[in-house]
Amino acid sequence: MQQILAQRAVVGKSDHALPAMPKRLDEVDILAQIAKVADIIPGQCFIREGDPAAHYVLVTAGSVRVFKALPDGRRAITGFAGPGDFLGLAALDCYATTAEAINAVQIVRYKRLDMAPVLAAFPALATLLLVAAASELVAAQAHMMLLGRMNAREKLAAFLMGRVVARNRDVALPLARIDLADYLGLTVETISRAFGALKRDGMIVIHNAASITICDYLALKALASGADPRLARH
Amino acid sequence: MQQILAQRAVVGKSDHALPAMPKRLDEVDILAQIAKVADIIPGQCFIREGDPAAHYVLVTAGSVRVFKALPDGRRAITGFAGPGDFLGLAALDCYATTAEAINAVQIVRYKRLDMAPVLAAFPALATLLLVAAASELVAAQAHMMLLGRMNAREKLAAFLMGRVVARNRDVALPLARIDLADYLGLTVETISRAFGALKRDGMIVIHNAASITICDYLALKALASGADPRLARH
DNA sequence: CGGAATATTGATTATCATCAATGACGGTGG
């Protein structure tokens, strides 16, 4: 479904130079009309907390970090986004978060104001957005549990488990420690020490800062699921 | 809009005994058909984390606490709901949270499976659900910042500011300390001490466990918005 | 009034943050 939207967006882009004289609007045309593709360079921020929420944004390439910041600089990363993820769902009048490109990113913007007729003409789109929002909510709630009730080791274990793809025990960590810290509500030093602890306990092997391997999958899973905080002690 | 839905639900209930032989379905009939009203007694849990997500639930009366729990009993309250709030949005296959009545609660259940034709027939409903989900997401993200990056005093100040209604500086706290603790990611003892600290600093007056008055609104607001963690110190 | 549940206060400990220093990595230029 995301692919369809992205496709439309591309169509929209190539149509961009055509005369703005629509014959008859079907879903494709509507979507194309309100879509605009953009390339974002690494580090650039393309959604800003507090700005009027003018667009929905679909990420089509690259990785994005989504965060909130306090006036004194403290930062909380609320999530990461990649190809197929929607941004701007968490917005009423204004965006509630900032979105920043981690690497080279491509996005498609859909004007929010113009969405109403599209939702009417293309009901499946409403369901799609609703499912996307529901997914984000589920993730957010799991993350609240993590932030509020788990200790450093459990947080890291949960994060690592969440990054396991298909029984493969090699886990890639394509993000800086500071991002991981702001995501887990810790400091980089505590992240380092938690990695060290998991290593000492034989749960993981650390190849380098960006790559580890899970040794004791079950123990890590137990830790991550919060079986008992005492299991998480030194 | 919530009122409309609730109304339909009531209609649905009174139609419940009628022959299941629809002449022609308009929005009202559709909504009525899939709605079911229920009364929930205090303490009862009416949505259970992990159960198949069969319904959307609209709260029409009373207060609800929404939470996740870990196997060892740790609990994180992700939010509270009252009249007009939707529950069950944060669900894909299964509910991600448990919902429990704090006091006498009335709800209306809408079968999820039957929603697709309704969304098609009644596009405004899709927008309504999307806005509800967006609101929850915004709240969830603010809460992640609170849980991950604020200290006890700031958390409490933020909570109190969030409960201020219309310039009235008397704040009601119709919830137990344990619920407040599980909501803010603290213990009841720390909650007590944070209340004491705000009181000592002349920001609030504590009448009893369920009612306080804000004295220094600006200072409390500064604290709540995270101007500087050093302001939050002893 | 009495007893249970809830809230506060106190003493101590555990965890994580902070400050500081060292070590590893990556890119650049000689």
Place this chain on the structure above:
DNA sequence: CCACCGTCATTGATGATAATCAATATTCCG
């Protein structure tokens, strides 16, 4: 190609905050 420098990650020492354990006080209800 390798030395150099800046950034990032790790490790160590210390301190602050919140958790835990324990005792007392208060509130809520029957």
